[in-house]
Amino acid sequence: MPKTARLYRIESLIRHRGHASFATLQRELEVSPATLKRDLEYLRDQLGAPIEYDRGLNGYRFGAGYRGQRHELPGLWFSERELYALLMAHQLLSETGSDGMLDRHLQPLLERIHDLLGPGGQAEAQRLLRRVKIVGALRRPVAPEFFERAGEALIGRRRLQMRYLTRSRGQVGEREVSPQRLVHYRSTWYLDAWCHGREKLLRFALDAVQSAKVLDERAKELPIKQVEAEMDAGYGVYAGGTRRWATLRFSAQAAPWISRETWHPDQRGRRLDDGGYELALPYVDETELVMDVLRHGEQVQVVEPAALRETVRLRLEQALAVYGPGGRRALGR
Numbered sequence: 001m002p003k004t005a006r007l008y009r010i011e012s013l014i015r016h017r018g019h020a021s022f023a024t025l026q027r028e029l030e031v032s033p034a035t036l037k038r039d040l041e042y043l044r045d046q047l048g049a050p051i052e053y054d055r056g057l058n059g060y061r062f063g064a065g066y067r068g069q070r071h072e073l074p075g076l077w078f079s080e081r082e083l084y085a086l087l088m089a090h091q092l093l094s095e096t097g098s099d100g101m102l103d104r105h106l107q108p109l110l111e112r113i114h115d116l117l118g119p120g121g122q123a124e125a126q127r128l129l130r131r132v133k134i135v136g137a138l139r140r141p142v143a144p145e146f147f148e149r150a151g152e153a154l155i156g157r158r159r160l161q162m163r164y165l166t167r168s169r170g171q172v173g174e175r176e177v178s179p180q181r182l183v184h185y186r187s188t189w190y191l192d193a194w195c196h197g198r199e200k201l202l203r204f205a206l207d208a209v210q211s212a213k214v215l216d217e218r219a220k221e222l223p224i225k226q227v228e229a230e231m232d233a234g235y236g237v238y239a240g241g242t243r244r245w246a247t248l249r250f251s252a253q254a255a256p257w258i259s260r261e262t263w264h265p266d267q268r269g270r271r272l273d274d275g276g277y278e279l280a281l282p283y284v285d286e287t288e289l290v291m292d293v294l295r296h297g298e299q300v301q302v303v304e305p306a307a308l309r310e311t312v313r314l315r316l317e318q319a320l321a322v323y324g325p326g327g328r329r330a331l332g333r
Contacts, residue, residue, distance in 0.1 A: 003039070006029050006031065006039055007042070007043055007047070009028065010025060010029070010039060010040065010043060010051075011043065011049060011051075013025060013028060014051060014060055014061060014062065015062070018061060019060060020059050020060055020061075021057075021058055021059040021060075022036065022059070022060070024059070025060070040060065050062045050063045051063070139187040139188065140187065140188040140205070140207040141188075141207060142188065142207050142209075143206075143207075143209070145212070146209045146211075146212045147189060147206055149213070149214055150179060150182065150189075150212065151182065152214050153179045153214045153215075153219065154179040154180075154181070154182060154191075157219045157221070158214050158215055158216065158217065158219055159176055159177065159178050159196070159214075159215040159217045159218070159219050159220075160176070160178075160191075160212060160213070160214060160215065161174070161175070161176050161212070161213045161214075161215055162174075162177070162204075162209050162210075162211060162212040163175075163209070163210040163211040163212075164204060164208055164209055164210065165208040165209075165210060166208075167208060172210060175195060175197060175204070176195075176196045176197065176215070177191070177193035177194060177195050177196065177202075177204070178193055178194040178196070178219035178221075178222075179191055179192075179193045179219060180192045180194060180201070180222055180224075180227045181224070181227055181231075183203070183231075185236075188205065188206070190203050190205055190206060191203070191206055192204075192227055196220070201222070201226075201227065201230050201231060232265075233282060233284060234264075234282055234283045234285065235263065235281055235282060235283035235284070235288060235289045236283070236285075236287075236288035236289065236292075241284040241285060242284065243282050243283075244282065244283055244284070244305065245281070245282055245304075245305075246281055246282075246283055246289060246302065246304070246305065247278065247279070247302075247303040247304045248278070248279045248280075248281075248293065248300055248301070248302060248303065249272070249276060249278050249279075249300065250276055250277045250278075250279065250296070250299055250300050251276055251298075251299045251300070252274060252275030252276050254276075254277070254296060254299040254300065255271070255272075255275060255277035258277050259271070263279065263281050263292070264281040264283075266281070266282055267280065267282075268280045268281075278303070286307075286308055286311060289308070290311055290312055290315060294312065294315060294316070294319075
């Protein structure tokens, strides 16, 4: 019988019979004396069950101080397997690029899970987690205080005042925004928000925030469907423009894994007669799509549109120039 079921069974036997001897509990549960003793201690010390030993009855009962009161064990229970899964989910969240912010807020849950597992379960959990490795590639850390203030403004439906670095222009400016959604994408965090200065929805990289303050003013409310429609239409993290479609053709060598990748929820793909794979997907800004196409080198070809194909061709020529005569000077310009 799993530990969770045993704890419920002990509590039920004492409640309905008024009291139960150690021998009775051991017989009903079919466990060793040591296991039953640990379960009783766990019920009393960790879960606050009002169980005490009565010498006159030679058994366990609810304490006199609790007579007439209703005592229930916590309603939320997990099996040991589910608790281990929660620990692994906690480990994953701690690696999402918020530099310990989520981990700090989830610490009480982590401690409670360890309590439920007991001493033996904690040791097993540590052994399990050592066999799970999470690598956040190309991670851009977010300052915990800015992540926390963005979350506070989002949950409290308040405006956020921030100094923000626009990397494309190399400029720092003041922004007053109404947070609508936090987005975790490619090992860093973004904030989808209504910008009151530009009067439109924009996506802000939280690692580019240099200061942040939660304001008293109420945030502008937008339907989440509107946020999704405007911000999720194109490929990658760039949004806010005309939606276009790109067609990419991958070699037979790349096809086995490309055919299993999701580049965009609305993508369309098909196998080609030569073993290759054709992928069609929407995009708004070509910047990130070009970077991903270049990442696949000679294994991919842009079929259309012509403008995207030309951009990729020029980027490849520029890359080749870096490795040719005078390449160092070309890179330094």
